[in-house]
Amino acid sequence: MNLLDEQVTHKSFGQGSVVACDGSYVEVAFALGTKKFVFPDVFGTHLALVDPKLAKFVAGVKKDIEAERREKEAELARKRAAEEAKRQRLLAREKLIKSHKLSPVSQVAFWCDEEEQEKVFAEGKVFTGLKKSGVNAGEPNRLVRLHHNSCCVITAREEDAPEKERRVVGLFMVGESFVGKLCEDGYIPAHSEYRLRLSDEEARKLPFWKYYVNERYPKNMTWNSGRHRYFDNVWAAQILQDIVALKEGTDEYEQVQGFLEHFCEMNRLRETDVPSPNGALVRASA
Structure with a gap:
């Protein structure tokens, strides 16, 4: 579009002629x-x-x-609104973390089949499952006891194996800023x-x-239904201590020892005060 030498009229300056136009400015x-x-803002006004x-x-x-400009402004407004919503969520999380009262049973154990185990460890997250009844049926479970001090213990057993052979196949601390009460999608991210x-x-x-x-x-060892069970803080520490013993002399020893130390710090436990395991299997064998 060439506007050079085109005649124009201005409300205040009268008649004129275009001497330059670069797409952003026009000189008359x-x-x-x-x-x-x-x-082109000046034209029409x-x-x-x-x-x-x-x-x-x-x-x-x-x-x-002008239409493109309005769309950009609307997009900017949407981004600002999203950023503000995110900021408010972070503030809410920080408030909950600061006011958090440590529960002695704030860990959780999950029952995962072999296929899901692969997904959990590959994606670094576990799904809490869906509510099966009530007005909120079909919505993800919110594990409200879980906080930044919580650990997810992943368990499994062979389909035809007795329940007492259920084993711990892995575990992870929840994400640094995770708060179960605020989890809407049902996924617990790994640390x-x-x-x-x-x-x-x-x-x-x-x-x-x-x-x-x-x-x-x-002395009962039954897990007939349900995807998860809340787990005592001390029990999780016992598992970690046993894993440390298993890893002694390996390249992973320091990593697991660091995991144990972090867990105990987050749950206000002293490693030396953690008692020996005394679960149902131990009691049934006594």
């Missing part, structure tokens, strides 16, 4: 001197082209630019550093029921 020579205006066809074309260009998957041989040495016990039925 008037009797009292040359003036520079923003293009203060400046008008004498040629009606050219005026119509410029009006269309202006309309398109960026404190996560561990055990080999089959190692898992066979970590029977789940060595640690877990229902005090009402201390």
Whole structure:
């Protein structure tokens, strides 16, 4: 589009002629001197082209630019709103973390089949499952006891194996800023550093029921339904201590020892005060 030498009229400066136009600005020579205006914003408000066809074309260009500008402004507003919403969520998390009262049972054990185990350790997250009844049926479970001090213990057993052979196949601390109460999608992210998957041989040495016990039925080893169970903080520390013992002399020893130290710090436990495991399997064997 070439506007050079085109005649224009200005509300204040009168008749003029375009002497330059670069797509962002237009310069017009008037009797009292040359003036520079923003293009195409000035047209239709203060400046008008004498040629009606050219005026119509410029009006269309202006309309398109204004529409694009409005879309950019709307997108910017959406981004700002999203950033503000994120900021508010982070503030809410920080508030909950600061006011968090440590529960002695703030860990969780999950029952995962072989296929899901692969997914959990590959993606670094575990799904809490869906509510099966009530007004919120079909929505993800919110494990409200879980906080930044929580650990997810992944368990499994062979389909035809007795329940007492359930084993610990891995575990991870939850993400640094995770708060179960605020989790909407049902996925618990793993900590960026404190996560561990055990080999089959190692898992066979970590029977789940060595640690877990229902005090009402201390020798019973049953997990007939449900995807998860809350888990005592001390039991998780016992598992980590046993893993440290398994890893002694290996390249992973320092990593697992660091995991144990971090867990104890987050849960206000002293390693030396953690008792020996006394779960249902231990009691049934006594």
